[in-house]
Amino acid sequence: MQNSIQQTIDYVKLTLANAEVGHDWFHIERVFKTALTINAKEKGDELIVSFAALLHDIADPKFNNGDEEIGPNKAEKFLESIHIDPIIIDHVKLIIQNMSFKNSFDTGGFSSKEMQIVQDADRLDAIGAIGIARAFTYGGFKNRVLYDPAIPPVENHSKESYKNTTAPTINHFYEKLLLLKDTMNTEAGKAIALERHQFMLNYLEQFYGEWEGKR
Secondary structure, eight states: OOOHHHHHHHHHHHHHHTGGGSSSSSHHHHHHHHHHHHHHOOOHHHHHEEEEEEHHHTTGGTTTTTSSSSSHHHHHHHHHTTTTOOOHHHHHHHHHHOOOGGGGGGGOOOOOOHHHHHHHHHHHTSSSHHHHHHHHHHHTTTTOOSSOOOSSOOOSHHHHHHHHHOOOHHHHHHTTTTGGGOOSHHHHHHHHHHHHHHHHHHHHHHHHHHHHTTO
């Protein structure tokens, strides 16, 4: 097991060497570590959790013209190349295909304990101090304005409108980040999310105070 995990780590590091910094190896490493922390309490299959956490963003659709199959297919081919059991490969591929926030707009998708663990870990990296940093990093990458009071957040995005939004970064808090606390699957994930959620609320209060010149 340990050898296959190290091979996967080496592959992901190489593949994401030039990735956008909010979706780079360090993002993967944080999700991997958090997934293992959650799994220690939730008792999922550690090998499946590890592979899914390490490979979940191997080809993010945002950077591949919206293609949602490149990532799962790359993960599948890699795991085949290191001779992982096909049953494990199929499970990992299903997790990668179904765990993203945008896919939560669809109903009736695949779920498993292992997917819930990795999904929680990935969503936790989108909130709190690091989540704030990642949001503004990606906003800068897409040349989005920080905040525009004339552009309100969208309350009910469809999957397509969410994927294609060009709204200010602050809107992203209301359209995704502040919603994630209530989407946690595991008790361990819920406990971590509470603190990170409150940190974001405190940040927004400070942000608006500074924006109005009152702080």
